[in-house]
Amino acid sequence: MNQPLDAFWMPFTANRQFKQAPRLITRAQGMYYWDDQGRQILDGQAGLWCVNAGHGRPRIVQAIRDQAGELDFAPTFQMGHPKAFELAARLAAIAPAGMGKVFFSNSGSEAVETALKIALAYHRVRGDGARTRLIGRERGYHGVNFGGTSVGGIVGNRKLFGTLLGGVDHLRHTHDPARNAFSFGMPAHGAELADDLERLVALHDASTIAAVIVEPLAGSTGVLVPPVGYLQRLREICDRHGILLIFDEVITGFGRTGAPFGAQTFGVTPDLMTLAKGITNGCVPMGAVLAKNAIHDAFMQGDERMIEFAHGYTYSAHPLACAAALATLDTYAEEGLLTRGAELQEEFGRALHTLRGEPNVIDVRNLGLVGAVELAPVPGGPPQRAWRAFLDCWDNGLLVRTTGDIIALSPPLIIEREQIGFIVETLRAAIRKAA
Numbered sequence: 001m002n003q004p005l006d007a008f009w010m011p012f013t014a015n016r017q018f019k020q021a022p023r024l025i026t027r028a029q030g031m032y033y034w035d036d037q038g039r040q041i042l043d044g045q046a047g048l049w050c051v052n053a054g055h056g057r058p059r060i061v062q063a064i065r066d067q068a069g070e071l072d073f074a075p076t077f078q079m080g081h082p083k084a085f086e087l088a089a090r091l092a093a094i095a096p097a098g099m100g101k102v103f104f105s106n107s108g109s110e111a112v113e114t115a116l117k118i119a120l121a122y123h124r125v126r127g128d129g130a131r132t133r134l135i136g137r138e139r140g141y142h143g144v145n146f147g148g149t150s151v152g153g154i155v156g157n158r159k160l161f162g163t164l165l166g167g168v169d170h171l172r173h174t175h176d177p178a179r180n181a182f183s184f185g186m187p188a189h190g191a192e193l194a195d196d197l198e199r200l201v202a203l204h205d206a207s208t209i210a211a212v213i214v215e216p217l218a219g220s221t222g223v224l225v226p227p228v229g230y231l232q233r234l235r236e237i238c239d240r241h242g243i244l245l246i247f248d249e250v251i252t253g254f255g256r257t258g259a260p261f262g263a264q265t266f267g268v269t270p271d272l273m274t275l276a277k278g279i280t281n282g283c284v285p286m287g288a289v290l291a292k293n294a295i296h297d298a299f300m301q302g303d304e305r306m307i308e309f310a311h312g313y314t315y316s317a318h319p320l321a322c323a324a325a326l327a328t329l330d331t332y333a334e335e336g337l338l339t340r341g342a343e344l345q346e347e348f349g350r351a352l353h354t355l356r357g358e359p360n361v362i363d364v365r366n367l368g369l370v371g372a373v374e375l376a377p378v379p380g381g382p383p384q385r386a387w388r389a390f391l392d393c394w395d396n397g398l399l400v401r402t403t404g405d406i407i408a409l410s411p412p413l414i415i416e417r418e419q420i421g422f423i424v425e426t427l428r429a430a431i432r433k434a435a
């Protein structure tokens with residue numbers, strides 16, 4: 001290492017440990033990274049669940065280059081540039097029917113803040129302003145800003161930050177290994193966990209609740225696939241009580257579960273949907289909220305000279321991000337990537353499930369092109385087994401993601417059969433060594 005590493009305070013990283021033995025990525029193409037030693041590493045996590053079409057896609061690279069030369073920046077407050085409108089229309093075209101309005105941000109975290117604010121303001125502009133409570137779910141991840149941290153349910157991400165937003169409550173999570181361990185695809189048991197929302201309605205009264213936000217499939221906490229019928233039940237309860245349903249599709253969006261969005265895979269349409277990551281194939285930061293037309297339309301009242309929704313980011317619909325996103329959608333469409341996860345689910349899932357029976361493997365979960373292997377923790381200490389497996393995989397040319405003792409997999413959607421085999425066998429060897 002030539003340059004000193006101390007100045008960069010790294011996000012979600014054990015900084016001291018990392019800096020003693022850095023892992024530096026210097027190049028990427030297709031399914032692979034290369035490190036500063038020139039070693040090739042298969043990217044088993046699509047960057048950070050975002051590079052869905054694989055790395056270095058020529059069409060996207062060219063679009064970003066061209067855009068930087070043509071129009072580097074344009075405000076979207078009280079003016080616009082053509083690609084912003086084009087992209088919004090293209091997103092609406094692949095979204096569930098009726099979700100035709102798009103608000104842009106620069107990350108998933110900002111998309112979440114935006115969605116929560118739309119939900120609060122929507123009730124207020126309709127004269128139902130007592131609906132101020134926000135409901136998240138245990139083990140949920142909704143980014144790291146204050147609203148998202150508040151509705152989020154990962155303890156380690158919350159405990160340092162005081163009382164966060166008031167008026168927030170949480171549903172129970174859906175993880176139930178006693179009944180559902182080693183389920184292939186959606187687990188059979190747990191639809192009734194959605195009734196937990198009725199408990200919160202009984203406690204707070206529906207008239208005080210603005211919205212429920214959940215990941216249709218929880219990613220960051222270690223891949224929790226929704227039980228059959230769970231999301232339908234949540235939708236019904238929200239409808240019964242006039243509560244908005246927000247799907248945080250930052251990970252599940254753009255083909256990860258086998259359809260463009262999780263809403264389509266699971267057959268449940270939310271009122272608002274947050275997107276990021278795969279929207280630009282991870283190449284330029286961007287996030288978005290998709291809203292049902294009726295939600296947007298509720299704001300379009302009063303004096304037309306007035307701003308209807310006082311919210312936005314300097315870089316909302318940044319030209320580089322719009323250009324990257326349009327080229328990304330073209331790439332997804334040309335190669336059928338938004339449904340490739342459905343085609344590969346069987347093969348990817350079967351391969352992963354062969355890890356059942358390996359030392360300490362207590363669960364394997366899968367859906368589309370997302371999967372997880374959960375290892376039994378070493379009693380008493382911090383999670384070690386998955387971390388040891390991660391390091392072994394890295395040494396052997398495979399990048400996977402760990403959270404606690406869960407190893408998560410979300411390869412680029414361009415993955416080929418042999419690469420599925422490489423992932424599973426490299427992981428198998430690592431799990432045996434981590435025992």
Ligand code: PXG
Nearest residue numbers: 107108109141142143215220248250251276
């Ligand atoms: N919502 C969901 C469901 C997410 O998964 C965010 C919001 C926040 O997006 P930004 O762009 O602000 O990071 C996310 C992000 C991991 C991991 O390893 C997951 C995320 C980010 C970083 C790491 O599980 N998810």
Ligand code: PLP
Nearest residue numbers: 105106110311312313314315316
């Ligand atoms: N802080 C200050 C002082 C600002 O002027 C602005 C934007 O103008 C922001 C924060 C918000 O920045 P952004 O719009 O990039 O989120």
